[in-house]
Amino acid sequence: MKFQKFLRTAFLVLVILLAFSCEKKKYSRIQLSYTISNKQKPLEKDNLKNWHFKDVIIDTISGISLNRAYDSLLIHKRGKEVVVAIIDMAVDVTHKELENHIWVNIDEIPNNTKDDDDNGYIDDVNGWNFLNNKTGENNEFVNYEYTRILKKYNSKFQNKTINEVRSEDSLLFVKYKRALEAHTNRLKYAKEDSTYITNVSKWKSEAEHTVEKFITIEKQTLERLDSLKNIYPKNDKLQTAIHRKSNFIKYGFTDDYIEDYKLKAESRISKLLNTNFDDRKVQGDDSEDINDLEYGTPNFNVNTSLLDHGTKIAGIITNIGLNKEIKIIPLAISAYGDEHDKDISLAIRYAVNNGAKVINMSFYKTFILNKKWVDDAIRYAEKNNVLIINCAGNDDFNLNENQNYPTDQDHNSSVEISDNFLKIGASGVYLDEKLKYSSSNYGKKEVDLFAPGYKVYTTYPNNENGYMGGTSSGAAITSGVAALIYSYYPNLTASQIKHILMDSGLEYTFEVSTPTKEDKNKTTPFNQLSKSGKVLNAYNALIMADSISRN
Incomplete structure (x- = not known):
């Protein structure tokens, strides 16, 4: 070793x-x-x-x-x-x-x-x-904590500099700015991730339908794909489709996996990072009141x-x-x-x-x-x-x-x-x-x-x-x-x-x-x-x- x-x-x-x-x-x-x-x-x-x-x-x-x-x-x-x-x-x-x-x-x-x-x-x-x-009803997607911080303090700190904030609020403002930076970075990643899985879904579908002219989708196994690859070595479009479909199989990119990935990627944008999303609507409580106990x-x-x-x-x-x-x-x-x-x-x-x-x-x-x-x-x-x-x-x-x-x-x-x-x-x-x-x-x-x-x-x-x-x-x-x-x-x-x-x-x-x-x-x-x-x-x-x- x-x-x-x-x-x-x-x-x-x-x-x-x-x-x-x-x-x-x-x-x-x-x-x-x-x-x-x-x-x-x-x-x-x-x-x-x-x-x-x-x-x-x-x-x-x-x-x-x-x-x-x-x-x-x-x-x-x-x-x-x-x-x-x-x-x-x-x-x-x-x-x-x-x-x-x-x-x-x-x-x-x-x-x-x-x-x-x-x-x-x-x-x-x-x-x-x-x-x-x-x-x-059950909450399956909720805000990130930095999204909640922005929701709570946007009206107080949005577009302000440290010099425009009262001294007693300076530590809170620093926390707010850190939350804003984290949110901005995560939103950028989330959009890229959503685009990525949309393309993956598209590429998988295209590859399957190209190969489908020779092998039905449900029978597209690694063994059958390898066999087909050797039969048509000069068909570049088919060779690319076989390569992609083979990788989807090897790495577990099933339809269920892709749909689950898409759901999470889209929900990250629409819910986890959305300052307008009410992630306590299901419970109906006040999340800022520790004594509001009647939920769940x-x-x-x-x-x-x-x-x-x-x-x-x-x-x-x-x-x-x-x-x-x-x-x-x-x-x-x-x-x-x-x-x-x-x-x-x-x-x-x-x-x-x-x-x-x-x-x-x-x-x-x-x-x-x-x-x-x-x-x-x-x-x-x-x-x-x-x-x-x-x-x-x-x-x-x-x-x-x-x-x-x-x-x-x-x-x-x-x-x-x-x-x-x-x-x-x-x-x-x-x-x-x-x-x-x-x-x-x-x-x-x-x-x-x-x-x-x-x-x-x-x-x-x-x-x-x-x-x-x-x-x-x-x-x-x-x-x-x-x-x-x-x-x-x-x-x-x-x-x-x-x-x-x-x-x-x-x-x-x-x-x-x-x-x-x-x-x-x-x-x-x-x-x-x-x-x-x-x-x-x-x-x-x-x-x-x-x-x-x-x-």
Whole structure:
């Protein structure tokens, strides 16, 4: 492999060795203080499923050692049921692999249109959909946060310079100008993207109809196209059409894919970036009033084929509980666009009030309008011993320089507002220069820990399965491991579990790829990409949890 020479000089450094007694056996944390000199075993296609459960010593794969933990540490144990709230898109609660993992509110009588448990949410048997209304409408596309900023402050700041703004409004004006720049750039991209997919659709249709003179559209396979290519080598128009059609097949450009792409591209212009679009019309509430609570429904039977992210996250989290330790509360606040701070805040409070011990928030945005509401909800979760886990985002940004939200950082300082919040980056399969997943954000001030984010096998809507990548996957895996710790060591606090996850990971000091616009070949020691400098390790975390829980 290309990186064999690189690996010979790579050192894996782990924090101090810790031992504990369990089931009359002695277990010690994984200690990697040697130089790797052997080739890592490449993953076969069939072994890609649940690669993230593998162990760095046994399998030479940078997984979380979950199988090792179950095979040794948890083999004779049974944990308590733990509830994880998924604040995300709606979850397909009828999926055969999820239906037995869905939390049930035993204090609520279903479908009687009464708030039996007096929690402010009628018929919330499994959770709440903040995007839905009683007539069955559901928000599928909403504004970006910077679009909302322009909507709110255009009348105050549009076409003004900093010298024309009152001094007390100067910081707000700077935020407005940043939002305007982001909106302008995104709109330019959105128009180009819409033109691109329109042309792709046109080229596909033209290619298919040219080839259709020889092969019907439904029979245009790669094999038949290759055969046709050899029969008419001098027909340039046909050769071009065959080449294009072959590429559409190879890269998965089906009619469904193109239509989905077109819908999102067009909606980005007409809704996500449109300052005249009312993205709260469905709910009918005032998004600027945190006390306006009467909106949403308990209905998750929405377009999960389009809004599929929540279902994917649910599968990753529940799959960590191999002994079925984990239940989930679906809380739908996400659509295409950015989440409303009001929905984030209320969903966190709902999760806390209904017994969740872990809250997974695999979303992020680059601007925030009502940070105080979210900060207050995070503190409320901390007060009630609930851990919140958030993804770092997939822009390949250094978050020391490009902050995103939600965050546990104070706006005006580097001080954390609470000690129950983790921001997770995504790691790759092998111990090489690509250990940081290519698109993962990073940053020693903002990102706490890394976890696997390359092709994680999970549930898809409509009883299907597939792979998912990015920091959303890393956050979900971390949420699952946090739930395991709560399950087997329920006396631990959210703060303790946060630091167990960070301190027990595997620290790698070798250089990884962190390219910038100025330096495409830039590298950084992996342990400088996050506060902990580590990759999540379930085996080590459970050992440390056992030790701390005994003290």
